[in-house]
Amino acid sequence: MKKLRLLYIAAIFSLVSCEDFLETPPLTNLSGDSFYKSPSDAQYAVNALYTSFYELEGSAVPYMDILTDLIFLKNSWEAGFFPATNGSLTGDNWWIGQFWSSRYTKIRNANYFFENIDKFQGQMPEAEMNNYKGQVRAIRAFLYTRLMQGFGDVPLITTVLPVEAWPARNKAEEVIGFIMKEFDQAIIELPTEPADAKHGRLTKYAAYVLKARAALYVAGYYNKPEYYEVAADALREVVTSGRFSLFRRYNDPYRDFGALFLEENEGSNNPEIILSYQFTKDLAPNNMTTAFAGPGWKSFQAHQNYIDMFEGIEGWQKYGISFAEMNKYRDTKLKRSPLEGVDPNYDPQHEFANRDPRLGQTFFDPHISQSGGVIVKPGEFWAPANRNFAPDADNDAYFFKKMVEPSNFNPVYYYGNSANNYILIRYADVELLYAEALNETNHTGDAIPYVNDVRSRAGMPPITAGSKEELREIIKHERKIELIMEQQLYWDYKRWRDLEVTMPFDAVFYGYRREVFGQESQVMETKKLEYPKYYTWPIPVGELQNNGNLVPNTDW
Template sequence: MKKILCLWMTVGLLVTGCQQDLDVVNPNAPTTDLFWKNATDAQQGVNAIYSTLHRGPIVLWQWFYYTVRSDEAFSQSPRTDIPNNMDKFLITNYNFGETNWIYGDNYIGIFRANQVLDNVPNIQMDEALKSRLMGEAKFFRGFFYYNLASLYGNVPLILATSKPTDLPANATRQEVWAQVVKDLTEASGVLPTKYSGTDVGRITKGAAYALLAKAYLQQRQYDQALTPLQWLVEGEGKDIYSLMPNYRDNFLSTTENNAESVFEWQFATNPSEFTDNDVQTPNQNYGSPLAQFVAPLNVGFSDAEMQRWVVNEFHQDKTTAGERDPRLAASLLYDSTDVRGPEFTQIYGQTFAQRYGTTGNNRGRVWLRKFQNDAEPGRANEGFRSANNYRFIRYSDVLLLYAETLNELNRTAEAYPYVDRVRQRAGLPALTQAKPGLDQTQFRAQIMHERVTELAGEGHRWNDLDRWGYFESQEKINELAQRDPAFTTFIVGRHRLLPLPQRDVDINPNLQQNPNY
């Protein structure tokens, strides 16, 4: 789906004056009287929702809050507001730009989805296509509220096309999760299982079921999560999805939309652009800036780095041939990505030793490799418009979630085979052989380990920790602080959620700030 258009929807928005009617209609601007007339309008309206994923706050800064704010990564960016707000829980500015942009861009996506849901039912067009497009819009509204529930919690529920005069009140986090479940359930009922041609990459039934399962799991509703996971693992999904034989194929631009991809964000090189800089030019957001911000020192900005303890997790198991877990080299760039050490480890055309030496602080630094483009021949650095797709939900994630769900339902013995599939793809011995007879608590701890080695840096760690109860007691926070010193400033009852943008709270008398901010 590399050809989805980046359509900026501004249909029907007017500015309201305070004392007198100053509304002036631009005769050249599209309006709801002119748009939403035919199937092309419906298609373009849905494409506009997809283009929200190209916006920097969603693909970049939201990843920071899911990953850098967790214990698996950190920031030592020279922009001190990034580590303070996104890593160290030193949040003093409730209008911090990047935080507000994430909040605002998720609502931009919701606005676009609501426009489709409000207007497409009235269009005379093929009913099967209409149903599918409505399903895509419901999926995305559920997805954007999934992010808002995960990061901000008690946000307004806006379920119709908003107007400038709207002053919505907070919903509870539970109410937001309930809406996520409703939207994804309805979407899963009408979406196709797969696409062909230029439609490959659009939202499928499997993507809706996978995100629905995640939403249930975040609420610890394991019984409800079982149904969508069973469809994916034991039902029709088992004939659609599978693990790629080569783990690294999940992170290369040459192997996108493969059999392991369940929900993949589509990026591309804009053919109208001849530079890879941050100049604000029309339609420049086909690509992703994430690689630029997480790339190693002197390759990109190095604004996010992985904690060294993550490397150690990969050393807990050897393959059946007695070798190192191959996922380590596929996941991270550090002094020993090549097992022979810094003189052999390649960092964009130079060895680690050439770039950073073999002594000093740089020797211990670790960067995420998964979103990088170092596999491209001759690539010396990263840029703002990477065409490498973001595989947000992979089938291995689904298998581990299914195993976790079965374990939480006291069906631990049944959970083993799904962990085995993930481990054996990496060449590790089956858990059935390596650690038979684990009880529920022991198996839960094993799942925590497996999700680090399989999914490190992919944007799930914060929600994993939240689901496992790490933000609810000081004892658990102290455990996190052993791996990530930033958690020494975490305050239980406050930092589980981000503050709502204070600017919104100030202008909306119906909106209350999150607790303890």
């Protein structure tokens, strides 16, 4: 019923929305004022705003991590922002325009909410009204966080604009101040207890994390180190609440990480999930399983340099392998695996053997070998799906198992009809963020246990760090391993100022390493990204044409 209501109200609010956020809807359409007639309308409006967290593309697939150095999208048509991966992005890119306008449309709907909600004073319990306000406030702050991360200075609009208003861009400092204030008020208004068993509603703990993510971005990207303390304070509330822990249902390092994303484990029995986006088979499904591992799809392929980032089972520190060096761009055609000739447990012809157990839970093992001078990739039989998963194309090898729902294949294959929810916030991310905030505020010793807790779930040995700088690189690495396809890493790279470190201009990325089989590695993609240009996106051309008070971003 909740999802039916969400779809219903989203349809209604599409009447309030408009192509350009600065335009006024036709008088024949339903306006925000005419919609708010009863307290139940407020509930519907809040439900509709949860689509603000829908940052998936196509048929509900997470694509953002193709903007990093880790994975490649085979079919460029699948993601509207694909030009941002290779340096061909322009201001008339439709996805960039949609990113801007859709967020401002939702902000407009949030502003309508605040201009109407108080008319229901006395018609609903005060706690319920505060809960609605807290949810909408947190969502509006999240929307502004994304706009700030994408474009920098953006118009700050907190009321429903009249038709003659053409706002200029506010300085990022103003937007940041508003974001922090909004999250602080939302935390006061939001409940402590979750409203549903599947983590589909905001609580004050989810708001703490969203605030901390924004604060960490400001601290790094804008070089405002005082915001590391803001993030640490927010995350401390989550960590010390005692309400969350890592998913360890099976106490099996070769199973727990992969299983936490499955539909069967997304309920109240999963103490790691703090917030997730909800899907329902047949009614509102996602296409992740098909896109990740479906026959003829397998859209996302790992670069060999990402596979090289997975440590051996005994870790890197035992063998003197540098996390800092591995966080930089590596030409994998010229450079061997960091484990080769160093870790005696490593076999270059069997990449998945004796590695961090998360490797085999993130990707299907292609079981690459050579027969008669020909490379073969028979793939992996995955018992939960009762199916073999093998690469499709010549340069394919490492495609995703993480987030693939086995019930979509067993007993029969359901194309594009997955019901597993998409996790938006989970405790492993919180622990790594908290470790980062502690480390950057000179509490390195206090930070290390949180990194090691995440590693211990995966059966990896604890790390040590002799300096803030060393732990910083370890945390970067751990986030890359733990959070791939969770759409946090691109924003991480930007706030770390690591885009040019990991993807220098003209960087070439290769598919699986063929040299160990007597052949040459094949190019997967070449990135021609210019910096600092690609640290922001262009203000959409349509917005610049419509609003003479807007100015373009530098270099665009």
